[in-house]
Amino acid sequence: MLKIVGVGICDGQITERAAKIISEAEVVFGSKRAISLASKYIRGKIFEIKKFEKEVYSEIEKIGAEKNVVVLSTGDPMVAGLGSKIRGTVEPGISSVQMALAKVKEDLCNVVVIDAHAKSAENEFDLIDRKNLLILADKNFDPSVFGKKRAALIENICGNERFVLGRAEDLEIRSDYVIVFVWR
Amino acid sequence: MLKIVGVGICDGQITERAAKIISEAEVVFGSKRAISLASKYIRGKIFEIKKFEKEVYSEIEKIGAEKNVVVLSTGDPMVAGLGSKIRGTVEPGISSVQMALAKVKEDLCNVVVIDAHAKSAENEFDLIDRKNLLILADKNFDPSVFGKKRAALIENICGNERFVLGRAEDLEIRSDYVIVFVWR
Incomplete structure (x- = not known):
């Protein structure tokens, strides 16, 4: 059995349901950050995922066929996460997208979410003519x-938060994990 | 102080952070369903919101200027929720959108979320040429x-779930709270 469980992005964002699933796992996989966020609930063996690659995912799926396995995913597994990459049932968690929408007070239904993290997404930028854009x-x-x-x-978002409002052309990105929100 | 707190849509989806905020509130507002989901954490006075209207929101904001008020929002306050309608800080919760994405195993970054609940949203349906659509x-x-x-x-989603895969034209909607996912 394999479950991919969202652990949120800040401390204290794990749901009751997620905590229970994590505590019941015989084997737990996750990034260093995800393991740290979930640590107080983990009772099984812990394996840190260091390479986020297909071969690693296949290996985890094999172990999931034998044991009760949980793969931790920071944020929500279905937001630029592991949920679409590993076979298994998904338990949602709080994502950075939700934290950002809460900050700018805009509803998800008025927004298109674009993944431009470590890849180009220029072909989607014209959607600004239709909805607000939230860009990872x-x-x-x-x-x-x-x-x-x-x-x-x-x-x-969870630490020493930097929140800047202004014109798009004036924004200065300082980190490799940033959310840019652009109003239509 | 006014906080709008997401309580998820199924039992057990409240985060630790949300539970703490709810338990510290002097006054708690919410729909019957939201109050039920959060009941074990509520210590303050409870007021059920029966009419979801501007006048009610203004009244709640006034009370928030005097007391420590929490407004509960089923799902996430920023997903067809109260977060964009009431002034106050927002604490995220698990939304039906996340539950649906977990079910169909599609990443939010490949999806446009459309609110067609109790309103027409036909002018957005052409976005199917660009991304998958998740329609409330x-x-x-x-x-x-x-x-x-x-x-x-x-x-x-949380109860006697009905999940049907097929051609769009063959889907038969039976309830007034339904999510339709259409692949591009």
Whole structure:
């Protein structure tokens, strides 16, 4: 049995359901950060995932066929997460997208979420003509493509948060884990 | 102080952070369902919201200026929720959108979420040419507009769940709280 469980992105964001599933697992896989967030619930053997690759996922799936396995996913497994990459049932968690929407007070139904983290997503930027855009980005992303549109930048959501409101072209990205929100 | 707190949509989906915020509130507002989901954490006075209208929200905001108020929101406050309608800080919760994505195993970054619950959203349906669509719908929604496209229907997510995979035109909606997922 294999379950992919969202552990949120900040301390204290694990749901009761997720905590129970984690505590019942014989084997727990996850990134260092995910393991740290879930540590007080883990009773089984812990394996840190260091390479996020297909071969690793296949190996985990094999173990899941034999044992009660949980794969921890920071945030929500279905938001730029492991849920679509590993076979198994998914238990949701709080994602950085939700934290960002809470900050800018915009409803998900008025937004298109774009993954531009460690990849190009330029072919989706024209969707700004239809909805607000929430872009998962890194230092390579250039907000100036959206010119003078109203925008927000959110870095270090759980820690020493940096939240900047302004024109898209004026935003200055300092970290490799950043959310850029652009209003239509 | 006013906080709008997501309580998830099924039992056991409240996060540790949300539980703490709820337990510290002097006054708690929410729908019958939201109050039921959060009941074990509530210590303050409880007021059921029966009319979801601007006047009610203004009244709640006034009380929030005097006391430590929590407004409970089923699911996530920023997913067709109260977060964009009431002034206050938002604490995320697990939404029906997340439950549906977990079920169909599709990542939010490949999806546009559309609110067609108790309203028309036809002007957004052409976005199917760009991304998968996740539609919050009711009995008035007609999935056949998407013809023979691959689609899924999810009703009663936490209870006696009904999950149907098929062609969009063949899906039969039976309830007023339904999610229709249409693959691009």
